[in-house]
Amino acid sequence: MRRQPSDFLRARLVALFLLSLAAVYGSILSWTPARATSLLSLSWPPLTMAAAALVGAAMFERLSGFADRQLRDRVRSVAGIMYGAALLLIGLGLLVGHRDASERGIVILQGLQPAFLVLAGFGRGYLGALINAFVLTAASMLAGGLGAAVSATFLGGLLAFFLAADHASRQLTEYPVERLPRAGPILARGALQGLLISASLAGWFALVPAAPYARLQQTGAAVVIPPERLAGLLGNLLFVAVVSAIAFYVVLRLGSGTQGGDAEATLVARVPARRRSQPVAGTAVGDAAPTEKPWSLRVVKLYVRMTEQLARLGRRRRSFQTPREFSATLAPAGSAAEVTELFSRARYGPEDLTESDYDRASQASREILDHHRGRS
């Protein structure tokens, strides 16, 4: 029985939510601090990010099997070009000291952050959201000031925590372990690393305040927040961020967003296709040889092992894919079709398979695994 590392998945999602929030708030603070005073401007980022993160997590599996690899690569290329155009807009705006152009570009990037969170399954995991958060932070740092310091400090630390939670959740999802480790110590190590980075960056910015890009300063486009507003503004943002993070965690805890409930929830209950009535002959003198459908059982087990190996090689069979649909994504096509056909006969057919069927299935599975390991 495999258990889902729910605590780690929740922690990963919370880290991603906070990271996105820090990037968006930082950019608002740096480029449009006037918007940070209204309730609407303060509340849309947490609400949108939380909803996007939840939807993205719920749709992750479905999106990751949405299209074939070529189409996904094409869509990624187009998205990359469009994203580059937005960056170009910001870059040109900064180059000529035209603040409005940069602002529009930043708004586009802010809008893209929830989109990246939703489409995580379609892309390469959360890499798109991380890149966009990084670009938003870099843009904030160009504007300088408090927004730059806040954005960089939080991004630096939260990224370390996110990576720790992500690594643990991926490993525990990939390998079926009998007993899940306690999440606390592992996440605490990631949190400590993140805190150290954030503390060192905060210390740096306290000593060397983040200056705006010289061109922006020369053209008077750099925003200067009056010191009397600074504390209030920062307080509001931190308050909203903390409250929304707690609310987000509570929502996750209540069961939505991480594909299941608590840490004891069963991800996959492995039920043997057909249990042997007696063990295979030969483990000890006196063991009886006959089984009901021994070769069928072996082919089923072979197929299950093959899919597990393929999952480790990045070819996971999605929950909604039938064996035949899954075989269409594998190569060599002939071997994939053969082993799938034998598996279907073994699993659902009334007759037992033969030794030669098993040999064929073994050969086909070996060819598939070799191909996907890059040995063919």
Next chain:
Amino acid sequence: MEPSQSTLYRTFLLTAIIVLTLLGAALKLPAFLALAAAWSAMLLVAWFRARRPLEGITARRELYPSAFEGDEVPVEIVLRGDRPARMIEVADSFGPSITVEQRMLEPGPLGPGMEHRLRYVSYCSRHWGVHSVGPIQVTSSDPAGLFHAWKTLPVVEEFAVFPQVYDVAGLSELGARSTLIPHESTAGRPGQSLVAMGVREYRPGDDLRRVHWPATARRGALMVKEVEVDLAPYFTVMIDLDRRHRAGMGRKSTLEYVLRTAASAIWSATRSGGFVQVTGMGAKPFHVPPGRGETHLTFALYELIRAGLDGTTPLSEVALQSIPIVPPSSTVVVVSGTVFLDLAATGDLIEAFRSRGVRVAMFLVNNFSFPAIAGWPPPRAEIVEKSLEVTFFLRSRGVPVRILEESDDLAAALGGGWTP
């Protein structure tokens, strides 16, 4: 294959550091350099931390060193660390299985001096023979999974995969004689009751339970039942390892059929509780001394999987040389690699065995039913005629015989007994 997320995230961080450094230097903005420095430090620490848990880590494997083809084999790996470690990936190479690599995760925490056990079940899907298991590769990573370090532990063992064996019908009846010697009889078989010889007068020391009361009443003196001397079933398996009988390849070859049949005969004989010895003449003399029980069976199969059709001595000569080691009233199972037997020599041999009360049973693997690997096979009609002649010759002398063809399913053929 898409790169794993760790590689992607590391690439992202390295790219981000380069971009931040360039921007910081070009735009003269120290904030960029500060973030680049913080992430560089994180990467550096991650690189060091990925390696630390592997120092002093050791592993050993607990594994029963043999199994039959198609068996599931449970394997335990015991990890021991000298320093705290978490999330250790362990990969073991299990040669007898097509899916060679078995990967597991030790979630930890693995404290100094602590032992943790990891289990996996593999499957002997490769052909019989001696395979290697190991080495074990342990991989650790930093908490963020940015860097991986691995270490190969030279924990390599030999693992013997025995050929799949089938019950040889009728064999236990051949070798069974009633016995009082307690032994591990694993199959119900006839002949377990005592065979009475008669009655005689009571002698001091006789068991009172053997008193024959009707005879005692008639004679007026204590009379006891007397039973025959009992013998344990005793089998001698003679294998034809003559290289001239080689034909076919892989699972469809005379070597395969001869050794599988011999293994099945040894298996069935052992199951019936008998003593079993095996003899043959390959490039080197092949002999498994008599014995019984599971340990002896394992030993015999170990020897068998190392045998090859590489001898030059005809089977009839091997059998003739082996007569002194065949005890009276036992059973000889001959596994020949051809149907073209020297009938004169075979007849003499059967007579020699019969004179000592030895029963003979024969399996003849028709080497000409397999694709020839040297020379031309005789015409089909001649092979059929010879098969009929040999069968008639042997059956007329009371020798049960079964001819095994390339097209035969061994399980069915051996399970069907001596009738074709």
